Every structure is written in structure tokens, then in C-alpha cells.
Amino acid sequence: QVQLVESGGGLVQAGDSLRLxxxxxGRTFSWYATGWFRQxxxxxxxxxxxxxxxxxxxxxxxxxxxxxxxxxxxxxxxVYLQMNSLKPEDTAVYFCAASRLYxxxxxxxYDYWGRGTQVTVSS
Numbered sequence: 804q805v806q807l808v809e810s811g812g813g814l815v816q817a818g819d820s821l822r823l824x825x826x827x828x829g830r831t832f833s834w835y836a837t838g839w840f841r842q843x844x845x846x847x848x849x850x851x852x853x854x855x856x857x858x859x860x861x862x863x864x865x866x867x868x869x870x871x872x873x874x875x876x877x878x879x880x881x882v883y884l885q886m887n888s889l890k891p892e893d894t895a896v897y898f899c900a901a902s903r904l905y906x907x908x909x910x911x912x913y914d915y916w917g918r919g920t921q922v923t924v925s926s
Contacts, residue, residue, distance in 0.1 A: 805829045805915040807899045812920030815889055819924070823884040825899030825917060833877040836902045839884045840910060841895035841922075848898065850908040852884060862908060866892075889924045896921050 811823040823839070838853035852863045852873040861873045872885040882899060897920050900913035907913065 805832065805835065805901050807901060807915055807917035809897065809899045809917045809920040812897060812922045814923045814925065817890055817924055817926050819889050820885070820887045821889065821922060823886065823897055823899075823920060823922075825882040825884075827880040827882070827901065829880070832880045832901075834903070835915075836904055836906045837873075837875060837882045838900050838902065838908070838913060839873060839882075840898045840900060840913075841893075842898070842919075843895040846895075848910050850910070851897070853906060853908055854882065855906045856902075857905070860906075862906065864908075886922070889922075891924045891926045894922060894924050 806828040808826045836856040839851040840848050841851050842848040854861050854873050854875050870888045875882045899917040901915040902913045904912050
């Protein structure tokens with residue numbers, strides 16, 4: 804069982820930065836691929852970024868490439884999402900998730916989810 808708790812969301816202006824954190828419970832955290840997803844009002848939850856289980860290779864959705872960076876600190880059981888050059892279209896609830904798979908960008912492949920943190924970007 805893995806429990807995930809996100810933090811770091813807030814209200815910012817376009818062009819600003821935020822760093823989201825996802826704190827995980829359990830010593831087996833490093834056995835999971837971890838990802839960030841987001842859900843805007845009236846839209847489906849979408850993949851944002853993920854980091855592979857064993858080697859930490861990151862993957863991003865095209866819309867955030869060059870602006871967002873996912874990283875993890877296994878010693879601290881924490882995954883981060885550094886978000887730079889934020890845009891109004893980045894406004895959403897951001898969720899952290901963990902998957903037993905090596906890597907996935909599909910919501911259905913993730914076994915554990917946090918409750919989310921709100922990110923609002925004003926223009």
C-alpha cells in the first residue's frame with residue numbers, strides 16, 4: 804500500500820513558477836513508476852509527466868516539454884514537479900500517482916493516487 808500526498812499548489816500569474824511535491828509512504832516507493840496528471844474543470848484527467856521506475860528516465864506530454872521537470876528523491880520518498888513559465892491553460896487540479904509498471908502515461912495503469920492540489924494560473 805502506498806499513500807500519496809501532494810502539496811505546493813496555489814494561485815500564480817502567467818509566467819510564474821511553482822514546485823509541486825508528492826510525499827509517499829512506504830519503503831517500497833522506489834519500486835513504482837510515478838507520474839503527475841491534471842484535471843481541469845469539465846475535462847478528463849490527463850497525463851502530464853512520469854518518471855520510470857528503475858532508471859528515473861522522465862516523460863512529458865508535449866504541452867509541458869521544456870517548461871516542466873519531474874524528479875524524484877527515493878531517500879525522501881518524494882516526487883517533484885517543477886513548473887516554469889506557467890500558462891492559464893495549465894490551470895487544473897494536479898494529482899500524483901504511482902504504478903507498479905515500469906512506466907505508463909495512462910491513468911488506468913496507476914494503482915495509487917493522491918487527492919490532488921489546485922494550481923490556478925491567472926492571465
